[in-house]
Amino acid sequence: MxxxxxxxxxxxxxxxxxxxxxxxxxxxxxxxxxxxxxxxIPGSMEGLVLGEVVACEPHPNADKLKLTKVDVGGPELLGIVCGAPNVAKGQRVVVATNGTTIHPKAGEPFQIKRAKIRGEESNGMICAEDEIGLSSDHGGVIVLDTQLPNGTPAADYFKPTxxxxxxxxxxxxxxxxxxxxxxxxxxxxxxGRPLKFPPIDTFKTDDKSLKIDVSVENAEACPRYAGVTLTGLKVGPSPSWLKARLEAIGLTPINNIVDVTNYICHGVGQPLHAFDAAKIKGGKVVVKTLPEGTKFTTLDEKERKLSANDLMICDAEEGMCIAGVFGGTHSGVSDTTTSIFLESAYFSPDYVRRTAILHGLKTDASFRFERGIDPNGAVNALKHAALLIKEVAGGSISSEVVDIYPQPIADFRFKVRFARVNMLMGKDIGREAILKILKNLHIGVEDLTAHDFTAVVPPYRVDVQREIDIVEEVLRVYGIDNIELSATIGAKTLSEFPTVDDNKLQLKISEFLAARSFYEIITNSLTNAEYGAKSGLYEEEQNVVILNKLSEELGVMRQSMLFSGLEVVAYNNNHRQPNLKFFEFGKTYHKKDSGKYREQNRLALFVTGASHEESWRQPTKAIEFYDLSAALQQILNKLNISGYETQPTSDKTFESGLDFSLNGKMFASIGQVNKKVLKLAEVRQPVFYADIDWKQLLKWYKGTIDYAEVPKFPEVRRDLSLVLDKSVSFSQVEKVARQAERRLIKGLNVFSVYEGDKLEAGKKSYAISFTLQDEKETLKDKQIDKTMNALIAAFASQLGAIIRK
Missing domain, CATH: 3.30.56.10 (Phenylalanyl-tRNA Synthetase; Chain B, domain 1)
Incomplete structure (x- = not known):
């Protein structure tokens, strides 16, 4: 802004x-x-002076040029070659002398230098309006009517601001x-200075020659509607002061009527709209909604289909304007307009916001209406605008002000405690200072006691509705820099209350994955409902359907990160990029049976293709399930999360895979994506995918690392070869081992797996190493043998294991 x-x-x-x-x-x-x-005016006319043409003769070598002698107050006349058709002897003109940099309306600035034009010397330039940035007019040189002496700086005449x-x-x-x-x-x-609203006490109705009837049929969408008519207007360019105001903030002046409405909008925050009164059919303005699908052409000459919830400003026959958003092509001010109906209203922020989003329209008016303007300032702004229009366009105020405000919007009222304000600010600034600041902010005080008061907040302060908001108001005016740090505050005190910063932790894991050759992707939360319907992975009743969908391909919010990620895989594959490792932090959305919605934070991992590029040092290798599983376990280690369990997944997303759980709560599923799903996403190579509940990991995250002194006594390794049923997983083996011996086992590792014709059908062999260590003494053979025998017995009884010799 x-x-x-x-x-x-x-x-x-x-x-x-x-x-x-x-x-x-x-x-x-x-x-x-x-x-x-x-x-x-760019350059502020520096170097330009007033001069007088004392001689003007045809150029001997050019039909369209003239030789002039110009008096600019110096000891000698300047000889200037001029091509303007209107230049003549006796004119008072604007002259750019040699060395002056001029700033034309179009093009780059350039410096005036002594030159020869068709054989005749020229010292300076007699300027047209566009050549010095006054306007786009290039019809001829500027001719002035002034008594200022020659040589006077042009800035003294034009007074550019x-x-x-x-x-x-x-x-x-x-x-x-x-x-x-x-x-x-x-x-x-x-x-602590007074605020000045432009004077409106001179406002009065000049006559009652133009009456426009007004009715509001939807008071919920339009709680207040005011208007007045003006006649006898002359539409034309705005005065320089008004143009300067608008141009300073990047607005382009249009005409005096429209410029005043923009001036009021940006000046006091009240959007206005001026209707050509001659185009208001039936002499009536009706504020209402129109039937669903009604066609309406807006000022940008686009035909739009209205929603039944779009509030419209209509005449007796049709819509003229989308209320608070955009005007129509047929009712606006034009060069032939002589009378207007000037509108000043308060429209419901919800209605305006919904309409602006539906039609993709963002205007200065909608920007203000959808945030909430001052409902009690509409009439004052209207009167201020009417007086300005009379000033810049002439005419008369030709009706009483119509003001339809059946249910005034009430102030916000709530209790505020002085002690609470001082405590949250971190400083006792005293009751009088608090009350003075609130008075200066136009926030009223009622029911004042020694301990508290009732704050009365005007409705334009939509952000101040609670006690904590009053604390913020007082603090920002008092100045946070004026709150001294306590003498007792210290790092030790702060360190006792560690806070997990979710964003920093996400960045930490992002950098961790990026360092392992993963690329971050950001995909659309909107997806195609066909993915869920054809794959059978999601319940259609849980879809969060978009009401104002742009297309069926983007018609629902995603229930999973899977398909949006597979679209990225397919896109890269189609561009001859087969080896991919992606991660994405995002959200999924579900509609619950109660009609409410659930939003979840997820982390998705995708790997496909080869684990590394081809090299003369080692052959390439297709990426495997274990590459992705290792990445997930490294993330868990990074977050200091341990003690989790795995079990085969039943999720139809995967051909095969594992579910990870901790304390009975599943937090991740990982595996090879089902071929049917890949085909639906038009992916033609195997993809491994991990779906992780990021919010749950944040809850389990341990910000501190447990550590202990390095043991003084050596560790011992023992190996066992177990023949097991194929259905037994390594996590089951590990669980049984740690239950059988909790203190001495420091590590387990599978270093060989065998399945073949040397074993019975349905069997497999694990070769497992056990690392044993006692932190208090050196392990003895008897103690080691006892431990291994206990493990063998546990494996045999609980898993049906056979020990291979």
Whole structure:
């Protein structure tokens, strides 16, 4: 949002330099992201002077050029070759002397130099309006009517203004600050100065020659609607001061009527709309919704189909404007307009937001309406605009103000405790300071006691509805830099309350995966409902369906990260990139039986192709399940999560795979993606996929690492070869071993697996190494043998294992 320094001074007396005001605004929560110097006329006419053409003769070598002698107040006349058709003796003109840099309306700045034009010397240039940035007119040189002496700087005649423009990064909660007046309100509270609203006491109805009947059929969508008519107007260019205001903040002047509505919108935060009164059929304005599918052509000349929830401003026959969003092609102000109906309203933020999103329209008006403007300022803004239009376009106010406001929007009221304010601020600033700040912010106080009060917050402060919001208001005006650090605060105190920063932890794992050749992907949360229907993986009743879907291919929110990731795999495969390792942090969405919704944070991993590129040192190898399983286990180690178990998955997503669980709660599934699913996503090579509940991992994350002194006594290795049923997993073997001996076993490892004709059908052989260690003494053979015998007995009784000799 752009705010003009000069414009601010219309609402508050400012003597501080723009740089200082910039710091104050940032401290108040209106962060200034940039401060630019702005010139109404580029270069501010530096070097340009007033002169008089004292001689003008045809150029001897060119039919369209003339030789002139110009008096610019110097000791000698300047000989200037001029090609303008209107240049003549006796004219007062604007002259750019040699060495002057001029800034044309179009093109780059350039410097005037002594030159020979068709054999005749020229010292300077007699300027047209477009050549010095005044306008786009190139019809001839500027001819002035002035008594100022020759040589007077042109800036003294034209008086071009300069300004500073603040670029404010407005946060969504600060709906009250979407204007110069709202910004000035914060500065007035900080400096303790009065806030000035433009005077409207001279407003009066000049005649009652044009009456427009107004009715509001949907008061929920339009709680307040006001309007007034003006007649006898002359549409034309705006005066220079109005143009300068708009151009400073990047707006292009259109005509005096439209420019006033833009000036009010950005000045005091009230969007307005001017209708050509002659085009209002039946002399009636109706605020209502139209039937679903009604066609309406907007100012951008696009025909749109309206929703039944789109609030419209209509005449007696048809729609004229999408309320609070965009006008129509047939009812706006044109060069032939002589009378208008001027609208000032408060539209429901919910209605405006929904309509703006549905039609993809973002305007200055919708930006303000959908955040919430001041419902009690509509009439004052209307009167201010009407007076300005009379000033810049002539005419008369030809009706009483219509103001339909059946149910005034109430102030927010809630209790605030002084002790609570002081405690959360970290400083006792006293009751009087708190009350003074609130008064300066136009927040009322009722039921005042020694301990608390009732805050009365005007409805335009939609972000102040709780006690904690009052604390924030007081703190930002008082200044957070004025809150001293406690003498007792220290790192030791803070370290006792560690807080897990989810974003930092996500970054940590992202960097960890990136270091292992994974690429991060970010995919669309919208997906095709056909994926779930054809794969049979998801319940259709759990789909979160998009009401205003752009296409059927993006019609539902995803229930899984699978298909959006497979689309990326397919895209890369089609571009001859077969070897891929991806990860994505994202969300999945489900509709519950209760009609409510569930949103989950997930981490997805995808690997496919070869584990590494071809090399003369080693042959390439197809990526395996264990490559992805190792990546998941490394993530768990990085998060200090241990004690998890695995079991074969029953998820139809996979041909085969494992489920990971901890404390009876499953948190990850991993495996080779089902061929039917791959075909649906048009992927033609095997893909291994891991679906991880990231939120659950955050809950289990251990921010500290357990450590112990390095044991003084040596460890011992013993091996066993077990013949087991194929259905027995290594995790079962590990679980039985650790139950049989909890203290001495420090590690287990499978170093060989055999399945073949030397074993019975349905059997497999595990060769397992056991690492044993006693931290208090050296292990003796008798103790080692006892441990191994206990393990053998446990494997035989619980797993039916046979020990191979």
């Amino acid at each position: 752009k705010i003009s320094y000069n414009w601010l001074k219309e609402y508050i007396d400012l003597t501080e330099k723009p740089e200082e005001v910039s710091k104050v605004l940032t401290g108040l929560g209106l962060e200034v992201e940039g401060l630019e110097f702005h010139e109404e 300069t300004d500073y423009v603040f670029e404010i990064g407005l946060t969504p909660n600060r709906a009250d600050a979407t204007s110069h007046y709202g910004t000035a309100r914060d500065l007035a509270a900080f400096y």
